[in-house]
Amino acid sequence: MSIEPARRVRRSPEAARENILLSAERLLLERGPQGLKLVEVAQGAGVSHATVLHHFGSIDGVQTALAEAMIRQLVARVLEAERPDDPEAQLEGVGQVLFDAFESAGGARLAAWLELTGETRRLTLVREAVAEVISGPMAQKGVDPERATNLILVAVSLAMGVGLIGRSLAELVGRPPETTREAALAFLKSGLAAAMNR
Amino acid sequence: MSIEPARRVRRSPEAARENILLSAERLLLERGPQGLKLVEVAQGAGVSHATVLHHFGSIDGVQTALAEAMIRQLVARVLEAERPDDPEAQLEGVGQVLFDAFESAGGARLAAWLELTGETRRLTLVREAVAEVISGPMAQKGVDPERATNLILVAVSLAMGVGLIGRSLAELVGRPPETTREAALAFLKSGLAAAMNR
DNA sequence: GGCTCTATTGACATTTTTGTAGGTAACTCT
DNA sequence: AGAGTTACCTACAAAAATGTCAATAGAGCC
Structure with missing residues (x-):
């Protein structure tokens, strides 16, 4: 049996960002500032952490964007x-x-x-x-x-x-x-x- | 010239803990929860990070103790x-x-x-x-x-x-x-x- | 269908942070 | 002074977190 490459969901940039920020917000609220980790945010959003980086550049980028939103x-x-x-x-x-x-x-x-x-x-x-x-x-x-x-x-x-x-x-x-x-x-x-x- | 082993300060356990907590508090206040890193706390207290662990067991130990204090x-x-x-x-x-x-x-x-x-x-x-x-x-x-x-x-x-x-x-x-x-x-x-x- | 564009990803590389081990030195007590 | 205790350190190891890169795969367009 061959390994199935996971099916990808492709969103518009805006939708992708929003999806990620939503996960980040959830995390911030229930785990506190300490819980705002790249991988966890990614997991919560159902994407790889590389994707988060792609959209926000860095973890600080996520923080900043989240604060603004x-x-x-x-x-x-x-x-x-x-x-x-x-x-x-x-x-x-x-x-x-x-x-x-x-x-x-x-x-x-x-x-x-x-x-x-x-x-x-x-x-x-x-x-x-x-x-x-x-x-x-x-x-x-x-x-x-x-x-x-x-x-x-x-x-x-x-x-x-x-x-x-x-x-x-x-x-x-x-x-x-x-x-x-x-x-x-x-x-x-x-x-x-x-x-x-x- | 020979390398001088740094002179050690030996405190009582209580004094040592207090010294460390003081540094931790300073850090928490001016850098926020994110800034509460083991090495920084140690630096601020003028000790090695191993010493911090010796007294508090883990970084969570430091947090807990700090909160209580x-x-x-x-x-x-x-x-x-x-x-x-x-x-x-x-x-x-x-x-x-x-x-x-x-x-x-x-x-x-x-x-x-x-x-x-x-x-x-x-x-x-x-x-x-x-x-x-x-x-x-x-x-x-x-x-x-x-x-x-x-x-x-x-x-x-x-x-x-x-x-x-x-x-x-x-x-x-x-x-x-x-x-x-x-x-x-x-x-x-x-x-x-x-x-x-x- | 074939082409382009780029959001997405896995695998790798780097840096940061935390934790462990064993020896050293400061202090106390005899 | 000598011995015991333990706070303290350096060096090493492990884990966690962040970041890079080249390749892949959706989606729109011709």
Whole structure:
């Protein structure tokens, strides 16, 4: 019996990259930064590691591309909250969405990873998103930019912290995992309300 | 000229371990989890990498020990805030200290690292610290345990987020780096006040 | 069908990282 | 001073991870 050469799947460059990045993201999320190895990424994507190199040049290339892709996702997700025309409803939902974004799809873990890796330069997209919120719904509600900025800084930081350690923290003190998130959301909401009424 | 065998420093096992962990911590903080290599740790500690293995068995041993040591530090730092006998003063300073703990000495980065690595089991110490605060100053001020827990969850998460991305975030939107921290602290303080008065 | 283009791959080469073994030297105790 | 203990080192070995290269095989086009 002859050895069958494995049947190849040939993708478009874009599809190939996306496929690989998907595997990389999965790995990053469930194994941590340490688990981002060339061969594992390749395996998870169902291709040889040479293919990964072909598309990204090096393992750093993969990291960089992954970071960019994830950030794009994160920002897009947050900005979706701006859809409704009513600024009131927008702000109502903004906290919700913010928390979702950082909690699901590993947003917080992404940010933490970026920080730990020192790749904070890559965050231009985030700046733009923040600017958009400040000049958008915030301004419409008459919050002065200074205060609006502060609020956003706090809200994002909080979402980050909650997304990262919220669940474990709650479980650690014997509460259901969503407790942190709910408490934080309530806390944020009351703070927001206080800031708007003046 | 003869080759001088390098003069050896002989430490006690404890001192040796501490020396090595110090180097490891430095590396973790400035290079990220990826930078925690056996030889680099050894170099930074001024010993051969074989010595590191002698004391910790493996690179994982180093990681584990480091995590434990750092957590111990973090918790100790937070609990220091309980020194003053006056519960009012305690709560006044608790936010401050919490933020310090997570910001300086890489507390937030440690926590993030733990999360990303999935070593969250190791956090028993944290649970104890939280319990202590709840049954200590909080109870004395008459805050019911449920609400106290929620407050702590939020405060810790916030401190975490601020410690991790606070500075970059502020700079990202063109503010001085301490802005996030100050805003968060103010936000937290007003929230705390609200929670106490009822 | 035959041609071109290139995504894909296996096999090899290199570098990095981790781990092992045996001897040496610093310290303590008698 | 001599002996025992063990932290420490150098040198070597093994494994893991990254990267190179030439050949192969899908897919579109003539």
